[in-house]
Amino acid sequence: xxxxxxxVFSQSALQDYVDCPRRFELRYLLDVxxxxxxxxxxxxxxxxxxxxxxxxxxxxxxxxxxxxxTLEATLCDDEIRVWWEQYLHWQAALPAKRFPELxxxxxxxxxxxxxxxxxxxxxxxxxxxxVDWKTGKAQRRGLLAMRMQTLVYPYxxxxxxGWLNDNKPIPPEQIKMVYWFAEASxxxxxxxxxxxxxxxxxxxxxxxxxxxxxxEFPLTHELRQCRFCPYRSLCERGERAGDLQExxxxxxxxxxxxxxxxxxxxxxxxx
Numbered sequence: 001x002x003x004x005x006x007x008v009f010s011q012s013a014l015q016d017y018v019d020c021p022r023r024f025e026l027r028y029l030l031d032v033x034x035x036x037x038x039x040x041x042x043x044x045x046x047x048x049x050x051x052x053x054x055x056x057x058x059x060x061x062x063x064x065x066x067x068x069x070t071l072e073a074t075l076c077d078d079e080i081r082v083w084w085e086q087y088l089h090w091q092a093a094l095p096a097k098r099f100p101e102l103x104x105x106x107x108x109x110x111x112x113x114x115x116x117x118x119x120x121x122x123x124x125x126x127x128x129x130x131v132d133w134k135t136g137k138a139q140r141r142g143l144l145a146m147r148m149q150t151l152v153y154p155y156x157x158x159x160x161x162g163w164l165n166d167n168k169p170i171p172p173e174q175i176k177m178v179y180w181f182a183e184a185s186x187x188x189x190x191x192x193x194x195x196x197x198x199x200x201x202x203x204x205x206x207x208x209x210x211x212x213x214x215x216e217f218p219l220t221h222e223l224r225q226c227r228f229c230p231y232r233s234l235c236e237r238g239e240r241a242g243d244l245q246e247x248x249x250x251x252x253x254x255x256x257x258x259x260x261x262x263x264x265x266x267x268x269x270x271x
Contacts, residue, residue: 011152025217052135063100083182097122106159115156130177138186151200154192172197
């Protein structure tokens with residue numbers, strides 16, 4: 001099946017393709033909803049997902065101006081309370097100029113690339129900080145550097161964020177991205193510059209061009225990608241889901257409703 005002309009790419013779609021072309025086809029082109037469990041610990045996984053949703057709602061409500069004391073009165077879960085207290089301490093250094101749950105779309109080649117940000121802030125020195133909240137264990141910098149999210153978010157902000165910068169393009173050197181992990185209040189930060197933006201653009205256009213030229217989407221050869229994939233039984237890659245604790249210990253999964261919960265999981269984008 002070929003790519004529809006109106007298709008809009010996102011970091012989640014690109015990551016799915018990089019992980020497994022067949023998963024990309026099933027999810028985004030064929031819109032298949034397969035009822036397989038992502039982990040064997042179904043109830044525990046669902047509980048973690050619900051906590052992630054609640055935590056993101058809290059952060060959004062706080063970013064739009066609801067007082068922290070008012071939000072704290074609604075907390076009933078001890079783990080969310082710990083995340084919340086660590087968030088309050090860390091975010092105190094951020095400026096008041098904040099843009100929560102921001103969606104931007106930028107042209108890339110002959111198509112569009114969309115980014116859904118947890119938070120973008122304009123710093124006092126005129127630079128911009130992209131903040132992505134995560135509720136799982138901190139991931140290694142090397143793994144995060146290879147994630148599509150790390151490429152897509154700064155790129156789209158540089159190409160489409162001018163209206164946040166008095167209608168002037170944002171220089172790549174004035175963009176930083178930080179992943180904040182709630183469990184231990186750890187951060188991993190990435191800087192940008194013109195050369196990096198050019199390299200990232202080449203990589204993104206290469207992947208998008210490859211997808212656009214495809215009519216067949218084969219299964220990945222990396223069987224480890226199948227452990228927590230909801231399509232594994234459909235693809236005859238095993239019936240049994242991986243263990244939730246194994247997923248947490250890996251600390252590598254952060255898209256499409258996995259342990260490191262992000263904004264894409266709250267409101268799925270329709271293509």
